[in-house]
Amino acid sequence: PAVGLGVRCRSSMAAIGGGDKEQEKKQAVGGGGCSVKDDKGIVSYWGLDPTKVCKEDGSPWKWTCFRPWDTYQADLSINLKKHHAPVTVLDKMAYWTVKSLRWPTDLFFQVYFLLYFVLRTYACNMITILYMFYVLVQRRYGCRAMMLETVAAVPGMVGGMLLHCKSLRRFEHSGGWIKALLEEAENERMHLMTFMEVSDPRWYERALVFAVQGVFFNAYFLGYIISPKFAHRVVGYLEEEAIHSYTEFLKELDNGNIENVPAPPIAIDYWRLPPNSTLRDVVLAVRADEAHHRDVNHFASDIHYQGRQLKEAPAPLGYH
Amino acid sequence: PAVGLGVRCRSSMAAIGGGDKEQEKKQAVGGGGCSVKDDKGIVSYWGLDPTKVCKEDGSPWKWTCFRPWDTYQADLSINLKKHHAPVTVLDKMAYWTVKSLRWPTDLFFQVYFLLYFVLRTYACNMITILYMFYVLVQRRYGCRAMMLETVAAVPGMVGGMLLHCKSLRRFEHSGGWIKALLEEAENERMHLMTFMEVSDPRWYERALVFAVQGVFFNAYFLGYIISPKFAHRVVGYLEEEAIHSYTEFLKELDNGNIENVPAPPIAIDYWRLPPNSTLRDVVLAVRADEAHHRDVNHFASDIHYQGRQLKEAPAPLGYH
Ligand SMILES: [Fe+2]
Ligand SMILES: [Fe+2]
Numbered sequence: 001p002a003v004g005l006g007v008r009c010r011s012s013m014a015a016i017g018g019g020d021k022e023q024e025k026k027q028a029v030g031g032g033g034c035s036v037k038d039d040k041g042i043v044s045y046w047g048l049d050p051t052k053v054c055k056e057d058g059s060p061w062k063w064t065c066f067r068p069w070d071t072y073q074a075d076l077s078i079n080l081k082k083h084h085a086p087v088t089v090l091d092k093m094a095y096w097t098v099k100s101l102r103w104p105t106d107l108f109f110q111v112y113f114l115l116y117f118v119l120r121t122y123a124c125n126m127i128t129i130l131y132m133f134y135v136l137v138q139r140r141y142g143c144r145a146m147m148l149e150t151v152a153a154v155p156g157m158v159g160g161m162l163l164h165c166k167s168l169r170r171f172e173h174s175g176g177w178i179k180a181l182l183e184e185a186e187n188e189r190m191h192l193m194t195f196m197e198v199s200d201p202r203w204y205e206r207a208l209v210f211a212v213q214g215v216f217f218n219a220y221f222l223g224y225i226i227s228p229k230f231a232h233r234v235v236g237y238l239e240e241e242a243i244h245s246y247t248e249f250l251k252e253l254d255n256g257n258i259e260n261v262p263a264p265p266i267a268i269d270y271w272r273l274p275p276n277s278t279l280r281d282v283v284l285a286v287r288a289d290e291a292h293h294r295d296v297n298h299f300a301s302d303i304h305y306q307g308r309q310l311k312e313a314p315a316p317l318g319y320h
Numbered sequence: 321p322a323v324g325l326g327v328r329c330r331s332s333m334a335a336i337g338g339g340d341k342e343q344e345k346k347q348a349v350g351g352g353g354c355s356v357k358d359d360k361g362i363v364s365y366w367g368l369d370p371t372k373v374c375k376e377d378g379s380p381w382k383w384t385c386f387r388p389w390d391t392y393q394a395d396l397s398i399n400l401k402k403h404h405a406p407v408t409v410l411d412k413m414a415y416w417t418v419k420s421l422r423w424p425t426d427l428f429f430q431v432y433f434l435l436y437f438v439l440r441t442y443a444c445n446m447i448t449i450l451y452m453f454y455v456l457v458q459r460r461y462g463c464r465a466m467m468l469e470t471v472a473a474v475p476g477m478v479g480g481m482l483l484h485c486k487s488l489r490r491f492e493h494s495g496g497w498i499k500a501l502l503e504e505a506e507n508e509r510m511h512l513m514t515f516m517e518v519s520d521p522r523w524y525e526r527a528l529v530f531a532v533q534g535v536f537f538n539a540y541f542l543g544y545i546i547s548p549k550f551a552h553r554v555v556g557y558l559e560e561e562a563i564h565s566y567t568e569f570l571k572e573l574d575n576g577n578i579e580n581v582p583a584p585p586i587a588i589d590y591w592r593l594p595p596n597s598t599l600r601d602v603v604l605a606v607r608a609d610e611a612h613h614r615d616v617n618h619f620a621s622d623i624h625y626q627g628r629q630l631k632e633a634p635a636p637l638g639y640h
């Protein structure tokens with residue numbers, strides 16, 4: 001309850017042996033030339049004790065890629081219908097960039113035809129790769145969600161990195177936006193880590209992700225340098241599409257076309273779901289996250305539209 | 321005390337009106353097309369309430385670029401003398417890369433001579449720019465510290481970003497290293513934000529930072545792709561130098577060559593220093609941070625030296 005307010009709460013989880021840990025650290029660090037061996041067998045003079053943490057119920061925390069204080073309850077009450085009506089030319093460009101990647105493929109293409117088609121035109125341009133990516137991932141919803149998340153985690157990282165460098169260069173505060181965007185990237189990466197558990201990527205899907213990441217990273221990097229206004233708007237619309245996709249996913253789950261398997265343990269820990277949760281609960285949490293990203297990115301674009309800089313408006317931190 | 325154990329504690333700070341906030345958010349989000357106006361006057365349909373937080377004593381939190389839960393007490397007990405003796409060729413290359421940027425300049429050059437020298441060879445190579453940077457910042461310790469921090473915040477961000485992209489591409493967990501490196505970058509940025517308060521960069525120093533960041537970012541980016549082992553080792557040695565520099569800074573403070581001004585408010589909040597702290601306390605905290613970065617980076621390099629990947633050893637999170 002209290003922990004779901006957007007302020008994630010560290011206090012509800014206990015660090016094992018707080019007092020001991022400091023002592024251990026001192027021994028390890030002050031021990032001169034001795035080698036320190038950690039659990040995984042990495043022997044090093046610099047070997048640092050991994051911080052030992054446990055869950056609320058006292059059982060050890062089994063994830064190293066995120067910690068109890070990174071977990072939160074998704075705000076499922078968020079309005080899923082909000083939409084930024086494109087008004088300016090730039091808005092419309094952003095909108096159609098996203099749309100054009102979606103709808104024709106919904107109508108025209110079948111997966112294996114396209115795969116064949118694209119392999120024939122292998123030295124192909126960016127649009128073709130993105131198309132191919134899009135259509136391929138139409139095939140299986142679980143896998144589709146997973147692959148889209150590999151792309152979704154890029155903009156936050158690129159934006160955060162560029163703002164970080166700008167903050168350093170200009171000796172300026174960031175207003176919290178660096179952190180907000182990096183949090184978004186981390187959140188998207190956790191989506192991926194979750195869907196990985198319920199879907200197994202095939203070799204050509206891995207190859208596709210590789211190609212698409214290369215193209216998209218550079219395109220977004222350039223786009224963000226040229227016009228952060230446009231870049232955030234594009235992401236806003238992408239998130240609107242993501243909400244739509246997850247709504248479809250939910251329908252398939254309710255129809256029984258996709259099996260409503262138990263939620264993977266990582267998702268239960270990350271979103272603090274009850275132990276008997278299912279894939280449906282996970283998708284609901286993920287969809288709420290996407291709605292939050294939509295808000296943050298449209299908001300960021302709006303700030304730029306008003307001729308201001310992001311740092312002038314405090315970033316919505318911890319707003320998943 | 322408890323908060324200084326490396327596990328940073330959110331519970332000691334209160335969020336104003338937890339219950340109200342959720343309601344406010346619902347109103348704002350569910351309000352359809354109404355505009356929401358925030359404190360800074362950014363009007364937007366997407367306007368998100370900045371999270372309202374306050375300090376332990378109930379006064380409002382005045383920083384937007386970091387939050388109470390990002391603060392910590394520096395572990396001043398860390399061993400400052402640890403050093404990785406370079407053994408392999410790669411180690412020695414890393415060591416001399418760092419050293420060669422340091423000592424000749426200590427002996428031979430005077431600042432304005434060099435400035436003249438470098439401006440003459442303006443379309444100069446990377447080494448010259450780094451030299452110039454190094455020598456210029458010799459001049460004033462406060463300013464020097466500040467400028468070095470603009471560079472110091474780059475490797476963590478680059479490493480974190482590359483690991484993030486790798487994690488996405490390979491559908492792999494990161495073992496917490498993405499976060500650890502991004503935390504390092506953020507910590508370094510906070511060093512910069514602190515020294516900015518006690519020193520005012522001149523126009524040519526800003527220009528220099530601009531050039532050096534461009535060169536260093538790309539060099540480190542490439543270096544990290546080619547050999548993370550080497551890259552982390554270089555940072556380890558850079559941090560050893562940073563410890564040395566801050567030790568010199570402390571000597572100058574104790575000699576009275578640099579005035580021991582009161583600590584800037586941002587530093588008092590960030591490192592949870594007592595209200596009457598001085599610049600000396602800040603430098604002590606910063607030096608302890610650098611020692612932690614040294615450990616983390618040498619450790620990371622050691623992991624690679626053992627032919628393993630970072631994700632196999634849990635990252636030391638929250639280890640400033
Ligand atoms: Fe996502
Ligand atoms: Fe998203």
Ligand SMILES: [Fe+2]
Nearest residue numbers: 469472508511
């Ligand atoms: Fe630093």
Ligand SMILES: [Fe+2]
Nearest residue numbers: 472559610613
């Ligand atoms: Fe450092």
